[in-house]
Amino acid sequence: MVPISYYLILSGIVFLIGFVGVLLRRNIIIILLSVELMLNATNINFVAFSQYFHDVAGQVFVFFALTVAAAEVAVGLAIIIALYRAKSAINIDEFQLLKW
Amino acid sequence: MSAYGADLLALLPELIIVVTACLVIALDPITPASRRDLLAWLSVGALVICLGITIGQINSVNARVSAFSELVVVDAYARFWKILLCSVAGLTILTSLPYLKAERIHLGEYYGFILLALSGMMVMVSGVDLLTIYLGTELMSLSLYVMTGLNRSKPRSLEAAAKYFVLGAFSSGILLYGISLLYGLAGSTKLASIASAIGSRGADDPLVLIATILVAVGFGFKIAAVPFHMWTPDVYQGAPTSVTAFMAVAAKAASFAAFMRVFVEGLGGLKADWSLLFLLISVVTLVLGNVVAIVQTNIKRMLAYSSIAHAGYALIGFVAAGRGIGLSGGTPGLASIMIYLAIYSFMTLGAFAVIGMLRKGGVEGEEIEDFTGLAKRQPLAAFLMLIFMTSLAGIPPTAGFIGKFYVFMAAVEADLAWLAALALVFAVVSAYYYMRVVMVMYMRDPSPSSVAPPHLVASPTLSFVLACAVAGVILFGLYPNPLVSFALQSVLTLK
Amino acid sequence: MTFNTWLKTITFYEILVGMKATMSHMLHYRPVTEQYPHEKRTLPDNYRGMLALLRYDDGTEKCVGCDLCEAACPSRVIRVVSAEVPGEPTKRYSKEYYMDMTRCLFCGLCVDACPVDALGMTREFEWSVYDKRQLHLNKEQLLAIGDRSFPVREKQLELQHPNVAFFNVAFKHLPQKPG
Amino acid sequence: MTELSLRLAVSFAQILAEMSIVMITVATLTYFERKVLGWMQDRMGPMEVGPYGLLQPVADGIKLFFKEDIVPAGANKAMFALAPMLTMVVSMIGFAVIPFGPNLTLDIYGMTIKPFVVADINIGILYILAIASIGAYGIILGGWASNSKYSLLGGLRAAAQVISYELNVGLALVGVLMLAGTMSLVEITEAQSGGFWHWFIWGGRPDGFFPIHTQIFAFVVFVISAVAETNRIPFDLPEAESELVAGFFTEYSGMRFAFFVSAEYANMMLVSCVASALFLGGWNAPYPGTIFEYVGLEQLAWIEHIVWFAAKVYFFLFMFIWIRATLPRLRYDQLMRFGWKVMLPIALANIIVTSFTLYFFPR
Amino acid sequence: MEQVVFFYFALVIAAASVLVVALRNPIYSALALLIMFFHVAGLYVTLHAEFLAAVQIIVYAGAILVLYLFVVMLLNLRQDDRYHRQWPMAGIVGATLVIEAIILTVMKGWTSPVVATGTETTVGATTNAGAIGDVLYSTYLFPFEVASLILLVAMIGAIMLAKKDIGEC
Amino acid sequence: MTSSFPWLSLILVLFVALDFVLFYVFWEAMLIPMYLLIGVWGGPNRLYAAIKFFLYTLAGSVLLLVAILVLYFYGGHTFDILALSQGTYPASLQMWLFLAFFAAFAVKVPMFPFHTWLPDAHVEAPTAGSVILASILLKMGTYGFLRFSLPMLPDASLSFTPLMVALSIIAIIYGAYMALAQVDLKKLIAYSSVSHMGFVTLGLFVLNQQGIEGAVLQMVNHGITTGGLFLCVGIIYERTHSRLIADNVGLATPMPQYATLLVIFALSSLGLPGTNSFVGEFLVLVGTFLWSKVATALASLGIILAATYLLWMIQRVVFGVPSPHHLPKLSDLNQRELATLVPLVVLVFWIGLYPNPLVSRMHQSVTNTIASMSRAKVAPTASPSAEETTESLLVGSREPLTAQGSSR
The missing domain is CATH 1.20.5 (Single alpha-helices involved in coiled-coils or other helix-helix interfaces)
Structure with missing residues (x-):
């Protein structure tokens, strides 16, 4: 039996990496990928807890989180494509019209 | 079918809004461009009906009515916000009508998105499970991302959408991680069980603290509290003005509502910890929001920083609620936030409506300089702006003062007189930049170089919105009792 | 609808x-397929296949090295090096004759251009090779093709073509039939 | 430990058997495709290698194996090498949940083994969908890594097409899932036993023939989407020879090319297996029971089952070729519009109708 | 045995996560993320959440990441070898969180949690997918509907934003 | 401009408000119309002056709000000024509250360190604005001291008396000294205002009957006299479009009526016996004398200086030879201007010669004020209700805020 804290630590590490990635990278696509890392860390937590409690609610939450992630990606990539058409750039520090 | 009859009835307003949203989106392709107004009127009609139903529920339902296996409740607290949000959404639609035409982005989907965002907010304010609150937040945010990027011919709008999206996704990731930790603590995402789990585990568990901080950060992004405010100015400036108004008012109000419910109902056991946290946040927010607003030249950007600052004021009420002693000790603090945000909605909406009206006249009315000599050209518009600016600065007899008054009263009651004093000092700072707008409008002559500024004609809808906003600002400024007592009654249902 | x-x-x-x-x-x-290597369709009479150099029936080459084929070729397939017949200054023959068949498009212009009918188009077409340098044919190879494709030659070269008399004043010292 | 190793050995044997079946089928399929296309176009097809060209696949294999492996300049070498492998592997592992024969169980040393299915997992259909969705990666990466315009365009088209049509595949299966009430392919197939009208394409109820639950629309959607999903004509936009030379594998040669091609055939086979298992009753005969049972050879009934399954699969495979021989390629916008505006609404309507019929006429 | 499996998955997940953030080429990042998704799915399987494992692959690997790759290729992005100038901030945040995590694990760890005794359906009665399906359409009907609205918004929003020609009034 | 006046007239409510919040509302509500008055119709440097006026006053008054709220919770959950005046408060709290009150009122008065907005505002404001500013707005501050600081915070008032007196005397001398140096008529009068308001605060904080009565009387006097002076400056400004002393010389010849009235107001302002200011200042000085003789002597210095700068001003403006290019514009007062100024002159002499009606009216209330102060000194925790409140605060079981409690 793997202790629950192992899962917690794993998800913490992944969350942290995603967090740092968001702060560190300038390519908007990689930033979004880092956000996906964060969401996955969350999902690991939920599933681990769900198994621990023998309670399906956590897995349901993961299901919804997945749905939301998919929706977010659709909107986000649409924004990126529209922006790329307008600006031909997707690095966030190349957006100069508004101060970042 | 019948099993959910009662649940559906309790959530009738949401249902109507969702159905109308779908209807608007479905009708949009078959509506000729010249008749798109009808979609707006359809949305407004639905909102009016919802408002009626929600107000009607006040008398018939006084307790908490749980629906859908206790994932959402309909209580007075939720109803307060629903009434506020419905009114704001309706007024926003009426503001948008002329504005969108002027910007040439009059799309039928826009109204659908407003309604969908509104339904997300209503889910947020009535959710008592972190799942529903999270989903409501996402529904709201996604609609707002799209609405921000609505004006695709302008790269600025798209940039704003991109920034809003990146930081929004980031923040919801953080929020979700916090939620997952809370789930791990309580074994359920219901606020009630989280509260009981915290009660049994004790507040000094580091995991509890981390989860609390993460959730607070997640919500901090949504309410644009410093240091999670960086998206606000850009997004407010880049988004179409009517969207900005909606974002600044409704999104903030709904986020605050969910925020309060989560922290009071779910994490109430950690009052001492989070009130300290929010104390810090609110002080930083006040300082930064007010100081940075001074140097802005774009009025939307200035209002963005001002909205950050207003979040700081509202947070004071939250700190006071956290310091509250006893069972319902936090009541005045929470009520003060509700009052504050209700009033803030009216004045901000009014200010943005005036900005939107300037755009209609062909003037790119976003730089503060564009308001030069407005009093000479448009005395009435300038006077309305004066009232809104005064109210935002919190000067009596406008409603802005009442909002601040109750917040500070709560703060002083919670032995935070120094915080109130600090906040008031920054209210003076804020008065500087609000009064600068007034100064530009009234005390500078229109620059001779600009060729005969067009005569602005407010459309009937815009006039109605302005009239409502002014009426709200003045009436609540002179006679706030109905609002205050309503907020106080509503907040009592927050367990 | x-x-x-x-x-x-x-x-x-x-x-x-x-x-x-x-x-x-x-x-x-x-099926309309013909199993080609196994069953071959009959070629039409005017089929234009592999080029060949021809001889008179006494074994003398017809080619007089006039370079007209080289001039006529649109693909620059042909290269002729002409030379005098030793000892007979008025007579010429093609000392070397090359055809780069990788480039040839089988148009037949060289055959038309030849004043002495020294070129002919055979009905050979199965010339796929692994090394395309093998398709750079010299005079001997071309003559060999001509020999095997046109085994029956005209009898008298004098009678063959009116031009021959003009070009070949005397026939005594023509190159001898090989081997 | 011995049990584990034994189980591993058995699984390994099963996988090996299944892989060889698939590979052999793929090989024969390449032969039959050319043959059938020839017949339909009044040609003969391969005739040279071996009697009637029967050894053509072997010859092809040997040829491709010995061909020079070219990596284009500027290509991303790692990705270029990875893409065909990924495609191949993904198309192979999908067969793990396909029941090739009846749900027999064998007891070997106290272990229960299902000989005709490698892994009967309870989310079989989801597994298939998951595997199918990963298939796009090989194509996309191959297209991207080749550093060629044709390939990139092919990869892009593949990505869009796979995403669009995978949705329809998934939705078309939902009706079947509702009828069967399980996601295990074995159980779904078992639920269709009892004859032709009990297959889910007709959806007859066990108590009698009344095809109210008919899934024929879903079946049509599934088949069309499956054709698109496997990048077959008339939906072969990603590898359109006349526009994109060969699309995402323009730059590939030798064994890598072979991998892509055989993966495509394996995918065809996979979707054929899924279609027969889900809609056409899998191993079930179109009559109740089996002939062997009537004759009294219950032990050998599985042979008949397998024959029926193979027949159905080969019918689908034949249909793939048949369609290829008949239809021209669609235009790209037609493809997208067809997927989103025709297939998707039909699939959704099918789900709604099926749920209503199931609610009012439960099975 | 379980621990070995877990450590394998955890190691790969962590390594792939680092690669996602560290690699310069967006395609490589996406592929590292793909590997990570697979291993997360594997982790779910070890946690007896087969349904989620499949959904993880279908949605994340099959849809989301394909979309990312699609966009990366559409925009034809090649190298991106620049990082943000937020090293110090990221360092501070990261270090703080690491220290927090260490404190968390060393000081207190995971004490026995309150086992839920609610009305939730428990896993085990039927299959995993069945259990989730049951609660999804009964207990969690309302969030399910909200999620459908979210997808509606995403769908229409994406079309509105990415459509080349937009109807103007 | 006219639209601002109805709004401004609401200030009157401020002086009769018995609800603290109502008081505050009107206290703040005055800001915007005054801001507009200065900013829209003011002089060339009006933007600077307007924003300075606005920020100074607002900054001072926000602390007042905190103080009001604190008083609300310590004074038995009420905003009733009378009830709050009855209450007693811990000494340390009183100190803080007094400082908060001081910030608000001192800016308004304006007392010495906070006075810099006043000359700017006066100079840039139109005549009507100056008059309102001088006659009414400045009194809001002194009214605040009288109404709130003294009765509610007697201990603190007592402790702060030396400081207040010192500041007042500095204001008197400094204002007068600055007035000496001015070449602008309006600025001169503005600084004289600072000086005169110093007398008012001085009278208030010597904390005896004479001082306070004198202060109240001086509030009225200052309104009349300085208002009159500002009106005079406005009249001359309308004619010559200059407020500089150098530009307006020798007015006695072309404008005899105007010159007469100007001299009367100037004499009133410097406290000539027989005019109103003499009565007020005398009472203040008497009160001060009871408190400290040195202070009286220093304050008297202000009167002397006032005589200096005012007489000097009269000498330059009224006498001498008018500049020829101004001469055609210098027509004497018309009916309207006379109708405005003459009542003020009447008041100047009425109060100067027969102040009894006013003094007798204020006598009772001043007595009450002083009595309430002494009561507090005798019994710090006399009020049972206040005791209970303090008790409950210390224990920490406060009753929740209800709708009724918060309504005004």
């Missing part, structure tokens, strides 16, 4: 008709 067309649309009627057609071809299997 009438009901009939609608019905056809939703039942994929046209597609089914097409599939019926293909299926009927399969069921009534009548």
Whole structure:
């Protein structure tokens, strides 16, 4: 039996990496990928807890989180494509019209 | 079918809004461009009906009515916000009508998105499970991302959408991680069980603290509290003005509502910890929001920083609620936030409506300089702006003062007189930049170089919105009792 | 849209008709394929195949090295190095003759241009090789092709072509028939 | 430990058997495709290698194996090498949940083994969908890594097409899932036993023939989407020879090319297996029971089952070729519009109708 | 045995996560993320959440990441070898969180949690997918509907934003 | 401009408000119309002056709000000024509250360190604005001291008396000294205002009957006299479009009526016996004398200086030879201007010669004020209700805020 804290630590590490990635990278696509890392860390937590409690609610939450992630990606990539058409750039520090 | 009859009835307003949203989106392709107004009127009609139903529920339902296996409740607290949000959404639609035409982005989907965002907010304010609150937040945010990027011919709008999206996704990731930790603590995402789990585990568990901080950060992004405010100015400036108004008012109000419910109902056991946290946040927010607003030249950007600052004021009420002693000790603090945000909605909406009206006249009315000599050209518009600016600065007899008054009263009651004093000092700072707008409008002559500024004609809808906003600002400024007592009654249902 | 067309649309009627057609071809299997290496189709009389250099029946080459074929060739296939017949200053022959068949498009212009009918188009076409340098043919190879493709030659070269008399004043010192 | 190793050995044997079946089928399929296309076009097809060209696949294999492996300049070498492998592997592992024969169980040393299915997992259909969705990666990466315009365009088209049509595949299966009430392919197939009208394409109820639950629309959607999903004509936009030379594998040669091609055939086979298992009753005969049972050879009934399954699969495979022989390629916008505006609404309507019929006429 | 499996998955997940953030080429990042998704799915399987494992692959690997790759290729992005100038901030945040995590694990760890005794359906009665399906359409009907609205918004929003020609009034 | 006046007239409510919040509302509500008055119709440097006026006053008054709220919770959950005046408060709290009150009122008065907005505002404001500013707005501050600081915070007032007196005397001398140096008529009068308001605060904080009565009387006097002076400056400004002393010389010849009235107001302002200011200042000085003789002597210095700068001003403006290019514009007062100024002159002499009606009216209330202060000194925790409140605060079981409690 793997202790629950192992899962917690794993998800913490992944969350942290995603967090740092968001702060560190300038390519908007990689930033979004880092956000996906964060969401996955969350999902690991939920599933681990769900198994621990023998309670399906956590897995349901993961299901919804997945749905939301998919929706977010659709909107986000649409924004990126529209922006790329307008600006031909997707690095966030190349957006100069508004101060970042 | 019948099993959910009662649940559906309790959530009738949401249902109507969702159905109308779908209807608007479905009708949009078959509506000729010249008749798109009808979609707006359809949305407004639905909102009016919802408002009626929600107000009607006040008398018939006084307790908490749980629906859908206790994932959402309909209580007075939720109803307060629903009434506020419905009114704001309706007024926003009426503001948008002329504005969108002027910007040439009059799309039928826009109204659908407003309604969908509104339904997300209503889910947020009535959710008592972190799942529903999270989903409501996402529904709201996604609609707002799209609405921000609505004006695709302008790269600025798209940039704003991109920034809003990146930081929004980031923040919801953080929020979700916090939620997952809370789930791990309580074994359920219901606020009630989280509260009981915290009660049994004790507040000094580091995991509890981390989860609390993460959730607070997640919500901090949504309410644009410093240091999670960086998206606000850009997004407010880049988004179409009517969207900005909606974002600044409704999104903030709904986020605050969910925020309060989560922290009071779910994490109430950690009052001492989070009130300290929010104390810090609110002080930083006040300082930064007010100081940075001074140097802005774009009025939307200035209002963005001002909205950050207003979040700081509202947070004071939250700190006071956290310091509250006893069972319902936090009541005045929470009520003060509700009052504050209700009033803030009216004045901000009014200010943005005036900005939107300037755009209609062909003037790119976003730089503060564009308001030069407005009093000479448009005395009435300038006077309305004066009232809104005064109210935002919190000067009596406008409603802005009442909002601040109750917040500070709560703060002083919670032995935070120094915080109130600090906040008031920054209210003076804020008065500087609000009064600068007034100064530009009234005390500078229109620059001779600009060729005969067009005569602005407010459309009937815009006039109605302005009239409502002014009426709200003045009436609540002179006679706030109905609002205050309503907020106080509503907040009592927050367990 | 009438009901009939609608019905056809939703039942994929046209597609089914097409599939019926293909299926009927399969069921009534009548292949038109010729198994080429095993069975070869008869070539038409005017088939233009591999080029060849020709000889008179006494074994003398017809080519007089006039370079007209080289000039006529649109693809620069042909290269001729002409030379005097030793001892007979008025007579010339092609000392070397090359054809780069990789470039040839079998138009037949060289054959038309030849004043002495020294070039001919054979009916050979199976010339696939692994090394394309093998398709750079020299005079001997071309003559060999001519020999095997036109085994029956004209009898008298004097009678063969009016031009021959003009070009070849005397025949005594022509190159001898090989081997 | 011995049990584990034994189980591993058995699984390994099963996988090996299944892989060889698939590979052999793929090989024969390449032969039959050319043959059938020839027949339909009044040609003969391969005739040279071996009697009637029967050894053509072997010859092809040997040829491709010995061909020079070219990596284009500027290509991303790692990705270029990875893409065909990924495609191949993904198309192979999908067969793990396909029941090739009846749900027999064998007891070997106290272990229960299902000989005709490698892994009967309870989310079989989801597994298939998951595997199918990963298939796009090989194509996309191959297209991207080749550093060629044709390939990139092919990869892009593949990505869009796979995403669009995978949705329809998934939705078309939902009706079947509702009828069967399980996601295990074995159980779904078992639920269709009892004859032709009990297959889910007709959806007859066990108590009698009344095809109210018919899934024929879903079946049509599934088949069309499956054709698109496997990048076959008329939906072969990603590898359109006439526009994109060969699309995402323009730059590939030798064994890598072979991998892509055989993966495509394996995918065809996979979707054929899924279609027969889900809609056409899998191993079930179109009559109740089996002939062997009537004759009294219950032990050998599985042979008949397998024959029926193979027949159905080969029918689908034949249909793939048949369609290829008949239809021209669609235009790209037609493809997208067809997927989103025709297939998707039909699939959704099918789900709604099926749920209503199931609610009012439960099975 | 379980621990070995877990450590394998955890190691790969962590390594792939680092690669996602560290690699310069967006395609490589996406592929590292793909590997990570697979291993997360594997982790779910070890946690007896087969349904989620499949959904993880279908949605994340099959849809989301394909979309990312699609966009990366559409925009034809090649190298991106620049990082943000937020090293110090990221360092501070990261270090703080690491220290927090260490404190968390060393000081207190995971004490026995309150086992839920609610009305939730428990796993085990039927299959995993069945259990989730049951609660999804009964207990969690309302969030399910909200999620459908979210997807509606995403769908229409994406079309509105990415459509080339937009109807103007 | 006219639209601002109805709004401004609401200030009157401020002086009769018995609800603290109502008081505050009107206290703040005055800001915007005054801001507009200065900013829209003011002089060339009006933007600077307007924003300075606005920020100074607002900054001072926000602390007042905190103080009001604190008083609300310590004074038995009420905003009733009378009830709050009855209450007693811990000494340390009183100190803080007094400082908060001081910030608000001192800016308004304006007392010495906070006075810099006043000359700017006066100079840039139109005549009507100056008059309102001088006559009414400045009194809001002194009214605040009288109404709130003294009765509610007697201990603190007592402790702060030396400081207040010192500041007042500095204001008197400094204002007068600055007035000496001015070449602008309006600025001169503005600084004289600072000086005169110093007398008012001085009278208030010597905390005896004479001082306070004198202060109250001086509030009225200052309104009349300085208002009159500002009106005079406005009249001359309308004619010559200059407020500089150098530009307006020798007015006695072309404008005899105007010159007469100007001299009367100037004499009133410097406290000539027989005019109103003499009565007020005398009472203040008497009160001060009872408190400290040195202070009286220093304050008297202000009167002397006032005589200096005012007489000097009169000498330059009224006498001498008018500049020829101004001469055609210098027509004497018309009916309207006379109708405005003459009542003020009447008041100047009425109060100067017969102040009894005013003094007798204020006598009772001043007595009450002083009595309430002494009561507090005797019994710090006399009020049972206040005791209970303090008790409950210390224990920490406060009753929740209800709708009724918060309504005014």
